[in-house]
Amino acid sequence: MTLVPSNSLVNAVTAGLKPYPMEELSKIKAGLVKAGKPVFDFGTGDPRIATWPPVREALIKALPEISQYPSVKGVDRLATEQAGYLNRRFGLQVGGDLAVIPSQGSKEAIFNIALCLVGRAGGKKHIIYPDPGYPVYRSSTLYAGGIPYPVRVTNENAYLLEPWDLPADVQKNAAAIWINHPHNPTGATAPLDYWRRMIDWCHKTDTILLSDDCYVDIYDSAIDAVVPAGTLPAVERDPRPVTPLQLSTDRILSFMSLSKRSGLTGYRAGLVAGDTRIVAPFLNARANFGVGSPDFIQHAAAAAWGDDAHVVERRRIFSKRLATFGPLLQDLGMINKIPSSAFYLWAKIPEKFGDDDVAFVLDMARIGVIASPSQWLSEGIRGHVRFALVPEEASMQQAMSLLREYLK
Ligand SMILES: Cc1ncc(COP(=O)(O)O)c(C=O)c1O
Structure with missing residues (x-):
């Protein structure tokens, strides 16, 4: 043959x-x-x-007798619990400039966002991301017809991607940049000054900052004694990993997940929060992608976002x-x-x-x-x-x- x-x-x-x-x-x-x-x-x-028992109980309780299509926007209870989490953990207020939507785990949202960003602003095609890093940054860019631009991060630069050192044409043509701290695979975290500089650079170059915050809640447990769950120090004094949304919402999206936070890898549940001007059209596009989570998963996810213990x-x-x-x-x-x-x-x-x-x-x-x-x-x-x-x-x-x- x-x-x-x-x-x-x-x-x-x-x-x-x-x-x-x-x-x-x-x-x-x-x-x-x-x-x-x-x-x-x-x-x-x-x-x-x-799995934390109340999550399983919420899922079973929500299992319907009659199955119907879920919506990509999600059930109200999920939106309420996600907004509550963003407020307790980061001091964010959902509404106005800041929107939040559910995802079917971060992976699909990381993949699908490229389809909405490549070609924006008159044809920007580069998507910049750290190397080593999560493999979907590259594959999503390729599938969206963009140009992947990996940037090597090393022990010497504390695993921090510095786009301001890249060639001028790459900076000019960057549709978006992925930043992931705590970083998979190195575990590196980023200081607040770094985030400030990154946000300034994104605003100056009109690049969308995509913050993969999958591990934002997996930090040293000794911090729990200093910052007990539910308390919120000013961002400058907070020893926990931050999301850049704490500094600005302009051109920034954060991708969060219950996979590591709550161990719900098999449930496929996450959220995308950020600049309403991007989240709203992204939600509209998502109705085409087939990524509405079953309602019983949404109810289980709501229970997980609602609890910190x-x-x-x-x-x-x-x-x-x-x-x-x-x-x-x-x-x-x-x-x-x-x-x-x-x-x-x-x-x-x-x-x-x-x-x-x-x-x-x-x-x-x-x-x-x-x-x-x-x-x-x-x-x-x-x-x-x-x-x-x-x-x-x-x-x-x-x-x-x-x-x-x-x-x-
Ligand atoms: C850096 C990073 N981002 C995103 C994901 C995707 O997580 P999930 O789709 O389970 O939410 C992972 C999974 O391991 C990851 O390591």
């Missing part, structure tokens, strides 16, 4: 996609499970922690894991500093393994430990690996003794 080149049946963007990193990791995991080996999965950022508990779990696992990587010389945001560790692979992170990860999988290689989370960055703090305390301890043995 003659194989037809796949790019004659699908378009060039689709034919050119690399396998999605998490799909590759699932395959490695399935191979280990099939071989009857224990698996310590630090690969995908999807911890197995029981279960998030305090999740932070405690992740911070404890970080305190357990971080020092091991530091001892082994794989990280300089333990990040304050407690979800990922971005580590350099030991020199004796060379710089082929994919080979390193495949080899390390032989002892049952799975992590993500840097080449799968970036555009060609070699020699690093990302550990997501997913395994539970006991299995993390087991993985640590295996790793110590393997890496020394």
Whole structure:
């Protein structure tokens, strides 16, 4: 049989996609499970922690006898709880210049916003984003017919993307810029001065600031003693990660999610908040995308946005894991500093393994430990690996003794 080149049946963007990193990791995991080996999965950022019971109860209670189409705008209760969360956590007042809409998890909204921004303002096509970073910034730009513009962020620049240093034509043609702090995969956070400078730059160059705030609630749990849930210090004194919406709404959108905040990865629930002049037409476009969440998910999501105590508990779990696992990587010389945001560790692979992170990860999988290689989370960055703090305390301890043995 003659194989037809796949790019004659699908378009060039689709034919050119690399396998999605998490799909590759699932395959490695399935191979280990099939071989009857224990698996310590630090690969995908999807911890197995029981869902807060009121969320499940809200879902069951809202399950209707008769099924009807949901709306993209969402049920009133969800809008109320999302507005309440934005107010409690960031001091934001929804209404006027600031609008909020639900998303079916951040991923689809991150993907779909590119369709609404590429080509704006007389044909701006570049979308700037950090590398390493979340892979959908690039794929969404390509699907929207835009020009992806990855900018390498490194330990030396504290993983902060500095668009003011980019070539003048890129600055001029930037439709939007993605910023993600706390940052996947490095856990880096951004200081307030950086946000101020970024917002000024966006206003000066007429670039839409897209802030991926997926991890904004996953910070050091010690902060909960200083800033108890429900209290709100002035932004200058707030030790928690911020959203740029606290400084301005002009040309800014924030993408938030219940996936990490509440562990609702399987529910697919998030929000987009920001400049009403963008959110309103985006909502209108979304009616075409097929992204209205089922009403019972919306009610469950409302319960999660409405409560902070279960998030305090999740932070405690992740911070404890970080305190357990971080020092091991530091001892082994794989990280300089333990990040304050407690979800990922971005580590350099030991020199004796060379710089082929994919080979390193495949080899390390032989002892049952799975992590993500840097080449799968970036555009060609070699020699690093990302550990997501997913395994539970006991299995993390087991993985640590295996790793110590393997890496020394
Ligand atoms: C940086 C970043 N943004 C967005 C997402 C998407 O999250 P979700 O679609 O589950 O809300 C993820 C998921 O891991 C992420 O790491």
